Amino acid sequence: MTRYANEPPLCRWELPDAARATEDQELIGIGADLAPGTMLAGYRSGLFPMGVRLPDGEEALGWWSPNPRGILRPRSVHVSRSLRRSLRHFEFSVDAAFDEVVAACADPSRPHGWIDGDFPNAYRALHDLGWAHSVEVWRLEGLGSRRLVGGLFGVEVGGLFAAESKFHRETDASKAAVVELCRRLSGAGRSPERIIDVQWATPHLETLGVTAVPRDQYLSLLGGALALDPGLHPDLEPETGTVG
Incomplete structure (x- = not known):
């Protein structure tokens, strides 16, 4: 039996394009939110969310695409x-x-x-x-x-x-x-x-x-x-x- 999940409201952000990242770039975007639609848009784009510490010591939401x-x-x-x-x-x-x-x-x-x-x-x-x-x-x-x-x-x-x-x-x-x-x-x-x-x-x-x-x-x-x-x-x- 196929299981279908419920689609949340669509992502309201323009997430970064993993295909355009440089070869040695892993963190390719900062910001947006952790709403279900945002997270699913990230996974579907080859990204995943993880926190990142900024140079000023503040924590932010990062979007990652490791290579490899x-x-x-x-x-x-x-x-x-x-x-x-x-x-x-x-x-x-x-x-x-x-x-x-x-x-x-x-x-x-x-x-x-x-x-x-x-x-x-x-x-x-x-x-x-x-x-x-x-x-x-x-x-x-x-x-x-x-x-x-x-x-x-x-x-x-x-x-x-x-x-x-x-x-x-x-x-x-x-x-x-x-x-x-x-x-x-x-x-x-x-x-x-x-x-x-x-x-x-x-x-x-x-x-x-x-x-x-x-x-x-x-x-x-x-x-x-x-x-x-x-x-x-x-x-x-x-x-x-x-x-x-």
């Missing part, structure tokens, strides 16, 4: 032996605890955290409209209870999943969330054309199969992905042992 861009193809995820063993002991869900996942990702004690200010409410607004989603990783405990030990969240626009942040409270729990996201998107139609945008390809993410592509290639891939229907669907019931 880190992406992951759902069917290209790498699962090590140790990670495969860990997956057997987790339970997974989608959109069962969106606010908890965002709050964990926004924990100010985390190094390099950026989800602060208006960002949590902005993602909540997108979630309410059906655009932002979370993948939860649970540890089963006694008497039918479970504990949230990891997860990720992001924004899905057609065949693009813009992964914003992830967290873990147990070893491999955030990696498990990525693997579960890929498993679910791999089962969706035309999965080879789907892309998971991770912004920057870090060594940690490269172990999961993330690759870095030039900006112009990313924008070309994005055009094809946006033509697809969404592939991630919220759960009615959680799933256990999804990869064995």
Whole structure:
């Protein structure tokens, strides 16, 4: 069954054109707002919002387009032996605890955290409209209870999943969330054309199969992905042992 999100009012700003950015330029615009329509316009244009500190020390809203861009193809995820063993002991869900996942990702004690200010409410607004989603990783405990030990969240626009942040409270729990996201998107139609945008390809993410592509290639891939229907669907019931 195809899931359709609700379109918010259109963006009232003229966002920068990523295709016109210089080769070494990553921050290509400052300003606008975090209204749902603005954020969706940014993702559809190859941009993502993130705060930036100005020379005078003030914080502002930046629009970013890294070159190269880190992406992951759902069917290209790498699962090590140790990670495969860990997956057997987790339970997974989608959109069962969106606010908890965002709050964990926004924990100010985390190094390099950026989800602060208006960002949590902005993602909540997108979630309410059906655009932002979370993948939860649970540890089963006694008497039918479970504990949230990891997860990720992001924004899905057609065949693009813009992964914003992830967290873990147990070893491999955030990696498990990525693997579960890929498993679910791999089962969706035309999965080879789907892309998971991770912004920057870090060594940690490269172990999961993330690759870095030039900006112009990313924008070309994005055009094809946006033509697809969404592939991630919220759960009615959680799933256990999804990869064995």
